[in-house]
Amino acid sequence: MKPSTLEQPAAWLDERIAALQGENADVYSAAGRVLAVPVGISGDHPRVPIAAVDGFALAAGETVGASDYNPLPFRVSETGVAHAGSSRAFPVTSGQALPDGVDTVIPLEETDHRGGMLDIYTPLAAGNNIVPAGREARSGETMLEMGRRLRAADAALLMALGFATVPVVGRPRVAVVVARDDVPDASGTLVRTLAAMDGGIVADPVYPVHSGLSAALVRPDADLVLVIGGSGLGSNDHAADALAAAGEMVFRGVAINPGETTTIGEVRDTPVIILPGPPLAALFAYDLIAGRAVRRLAGRDTALPYGTRRVTLARKIASGLGRMDCCRVRVSGDRAEPLAVSDNRTLSTAVRADGFVLITEQSEGYAEGAEVVVYLYDQRF
Amino acid sequence: MKPSTLEQPAAWLDERIAALQGENADVYSAAGRVLAVPVGISGDHPRVPIAAVDGFALAAGETVGASDYNPLPFRVSETGVAHAGSSRAFPVTSGQALPDGVDTVIPLEETDHRGGMLDIYTPLAAGNNIVPAGREARSGETMLEMGRRLRAADAALLMALGFATVPVVGRPRVAVVVARDDVPDASGTLVRTLAAMDGGIVADPVYPVHSGLSAALVRPDADLVLVIGGSGLGSNDHAADALAAAGEMVFRGVAINPGETTTIGEVRDTPVIILPGPPLAALFAYDLIAGRAVRRLAGRDTALPYGTRRVTLARKIASGLGRMDCCRVRVSGDRAEPLAVSDNRTLSTAVRADGFVLITEQSEGYAEGAEVVVYLYDQRF
Numbered sequence: 100m101k102p103s104t105l106e107q108p109a110a111w112l113d114e115r116i117a118a119l120q121g122e123n124a125d126v127y128s129a130a131g132r133v134l135a136v137p138v139g140i141s142g143d144h145p146r147v148p149i150a151a152v153d154g155f156a157l158a159a160g161e162t163v164g165a166s167d168y169n170p171l172p173f174r175v176s177e178t179g180v181a182h183a184g185s186s187r188a189f190p191v192t193s194g195q196a197l198p199d200g201v202d203t204v205i206p207l208e209e210t211d212h213r214g215g216m217l218d219i220y221t222p223l224a225a226g227n228n229i230v231p232a233g234r235e236a237r238s239g240e241t242m243l244e245m246g247r248r249l250r251a252a253d254a255a256l257l258m259a260l261g262f263a264t265v266p267v268v269g270r271p272r273v274a275v276v277v278a279r280d281d282v283p284d285a286s287g288t289l290v291r292t293l294a295a296m297d298g299g300i301v302a303d304p305v306y307p308v309h310s311g312l313s314a315a316l317v318r319p320d321a322d323l324v325l326v327i328g329g330s331g332l333g334s335n336d337h338a339a340d341a342l343a344a345a346g347e348m349v350f351r352g353v354a355i356n357p358g359e360t361t362t363i364g365e366v367r368d369t370p371v372i373i374l375p376g377p378p379l380a381a382l383f384a385y386d387l388i389a390g391r392a393v394r395r396l397a398g399r400d401t402a403l404p405y406g407t408r409r410v411t412l413a414r415k416i417a418s419g420l421g422r423m424d425c426c427r428v429r430v431s432g433d434r435a436e437p438l439a440v441s442d443n444r445t446l447s448t449a450v451r452a453d454g455f456v457l458i459t460e461q462s463e464g465y466a467e468g469a470e471v472v473v474y475l476y477d478q479r480f
Numbered sequence: 481m482k483p484s485t486l487e488q489p490a491a492w493l494d495e496r497i498a499a500l501q502g503e504n505a506d507v508y509s510a511a512g513r514v515l516a517v518p519v520g521i522s523g524d525h526p527r528v529p530i531a532a533v534d535g536f537a538l539a540a541g542e543t544v545g546a547s548d549y550n551p552l553p554f555r556v557s558e559t560g561v562a563h564a565g566s567s568r569a570f571p572v573t574s575g576q577a578l579p580d581g582v583d584t585v586i587p588l589e590e591t592d593h594r595g596g597m598l599d600i601y602t603p604l605a606a607g608n609n610i611v612p613a614g615r616e617a618r619s620g621e622t623m624l625e626m627g628r629r630l631r632a633a634d635a636a637l638l639m640a641l642g643f644a645t646v647p648v649v650g651r652p653r654v655a656v657v658v659a660r661d662d663v664p665d666a667s668g669t670l671v672r673t674l675a676a677m678d679g680g681i682v683a684d685p686v687y688p689v690h691s692g693l694s695a696a697l698v699r700p701d702a703d704l705v706l707v708i709g710g711s712g713l714g715s716n717d718h719a720a721d722a723l724a725a726a727g728e729m730v731f732r733g734v735a736i737n738p739g740e741t742t743t744i745g746e747v748r749d750t751p752v753i754i755l756p757g758p759p760l761a762a763l764f765a766y767d768l769i770a771g772r773a774v775r776r777l778a779g780r781d782t783a784l785p786y787g788t789r790r791v792t793l794a795r796k797i798a799s800g801l802g803r804m805d806c807c808r809v810r811v812s813g814d815r816a817e818p819l820a821v822s823d824n825r826t827l828s829t830a831v832r833a834d835g836f837v838l839i840t841e842q843s844e845g846y847a848e849g850a851e852v853v854v855y856l857y858d859q860r861f
């Protein structure tokens with residue numbers, strides 16, 4: 100089989116994989132999870148107008164005519180209802196529901212009050228320093244869409260709206276199988292760490308002997324099986340054969356560099372991705388292919404989870420037509436310097452780099468001075 | 481006291497707070513932590529040249545003169561040393577140390593071998609498909625600087641270099657004290673979640689009664705005390721007084737909006753930050769001030785931990801001189817639409833926004849069409 104372009108396995112995985120079923124999570128621990136349903140409320144929030152600041156609530160109509168030469172006196176009243184003509188002011192704290200009959204709040208620090216009296220020196224407008232009913236959320240409105248990855252502020256809003264738990268997409272169970280006994284621990288660590296960052300629950304890896312590799316790919320306890328090593332054509336590369344024996348091999352090789360031996364299929368409806376054993380290739384194969392599967396199961400955006408920056412290339416990058424090249428670059432200001440373009444083996448090139456540039460299948464590379472997008476390693480979200 | 485500009489408390493916190501002492505972490509779980517020491521190795525890695533691919537290792541000198549019309553035969557040898565004139569090829573797997581006397585590797589898929597023989601049709605260059613000694617890391621070189629926040633690839637490299645544990649900056653212990661009984665749970669949830677995202681170990685909040693507030697600020701078990709609510713001037717706002725009684729109040733109010741009642745000081749050498757009770761103000765006061773302290777204790781970059789994008793303003797933003805305004809915006813393509821500029825109370829404005837723009841103390845705002853930097857809420861790293 101010829102290596103497929105990246106698009107084909109990506110489309111195949113997207114078609115096969117949907118966000119996992121919802122489960123209830125405590126709102127406190129829900130930040131970072133993905134909403135399994137749209138969320139709205141019945142009833143406005145706040146339900147009634149509330150004070151936006153600490154101060155005194157009063158009726159704006161009663162301040163008409165107030166001036167420095169004509170201060171209007173208000174009696175500070177701890178309780179009760181404002182009656183027409185009574186000119187009463189009610190102490191309120193920020194967030195407190197307003198008493199009936201008032202429509203403006205004067206902040207504490209703008210008042211001069213003593214002996215239970217308050218003088219007003221300027222007419223106040225109705226609505227000042229008041230949060231109207233429904234300002235945070237309106238009854239029946241969708242506040243948070245299904246599929247939204249919850250921010251800390253979202254979780255806080257849910258709590259403010261009275262939610263104790265919220266339905267979120269389940270966390271994908273990721274099985275890790277190490278297929279060759281010469282696969283470095285580095286590759287296993289890398290893939291497990293990245294899968295956990297993408298929201299997966301990553302089981303301890305298993306290390307089957309060669310004859311047990313096929314059986315080890317049958318994992319009814321997992322939503323995704325990631326095999327590390329054994330994807331190549333060498334005499335120790337049994338993973339593709341094991342996949343074909345246990346289920347179906349769909350893509351033998353993907354045109355990404357590093358990572359071109361990546362192999363994809365499924366066993367009993369569970370997707371299986373065989374990643375290359377060398378750590379640098381495992382890194383790119385994970386981010387471009389396996390990570391996409393984990394993120395999709397978790398309900399997250401399948402796009403690369405890195406902050407980006409537009410930069411100018413300080414030196415040209417040559418690339419082969421028909422494959423996606425992943426070029427590590429160093430970024431300094433608005434310029435990016437390609438590192439080790441032809442080295443698809445040395446993990447420390449990714450460690451020394453600030454990020455990477457993708458050169459698509461249709462491109463033979465970029466000239467010096469070209470503007471490109473860098474994915475920033477230190478901004479993985 | 482007049483509110484200070486953001487710079488003053490930031491400088492004060494930076495001066496008082498250093499990264500916590502190092503502790504050893506398993507390399508497997510070290511991604512995301514910050515290196516407490518520079519890391520290098522003694523001895524090159526790899527120690528000797530290794531094969532970069534599965535294939536056959538041979539001596540390039542013995543392939544001189546090979547062509548389609550003159551294939552040169554090599555005997556495949558599982559063991560032993562290549563002797564001059566013997567024309568032997570050694571099967572190697574990717575990552576394997578090369579036998580003595582060879583200097584090039586021909587990939588498996590480019591060879592035609594049978595019956596223990598291999599024909600070479602083209603002269604090979606020395607060094608092909610070989611990772612030279614020291615390529616990943618050179619003896620004595622600093623591979624990873626002190627203060628670096630470890631990426632997944634860094635942890636993998638450390639593992640490849642033979643590290644089982646690595647010294648990392650300790651995790652800051654953050655005490656949370658809720659100072660007013662009308663502080664919404666939303667604010668507590670928000671601050672605790674954000675502090676955990678910034679690397680803190682966040683204790684369950686305490687809710688002291690008013691008379692116990694001063695005593696509750698004495699927390700020898702914490703590296704930082706965050707108080708929520710009680711920072712204002714209202715009759716229930718006792719936190720500033722409690723801080724002054726228990727230790728020293730240094731900044732009463734900071735010129736950020738929302739968040740201007742934020743108050744900062746220390747109790748027995750532990751920094752104490754009093755955040756406003758309303759959630760929107762707590763959000764900005766956390767990110768701009770308290771988060772800076774948590775990140776600094778954790779050894780992280782004190783810059784805002786959000787991905788950024790340069791966008792054009794679809795509408796002007798007005799701002800007051802002398803204070804830092806935090807304006808929520810919606811981003812669509814390369815344009816940003818300001819939301820609720822004058823509303824410094826409604827949490828859902830931050831939920832509806834894609835990010836925020838900071839308008840510094842020296843600026844009266846930005847005109848329509850101005851280019852600004854947006855901090856993206858969905859790219860918190």
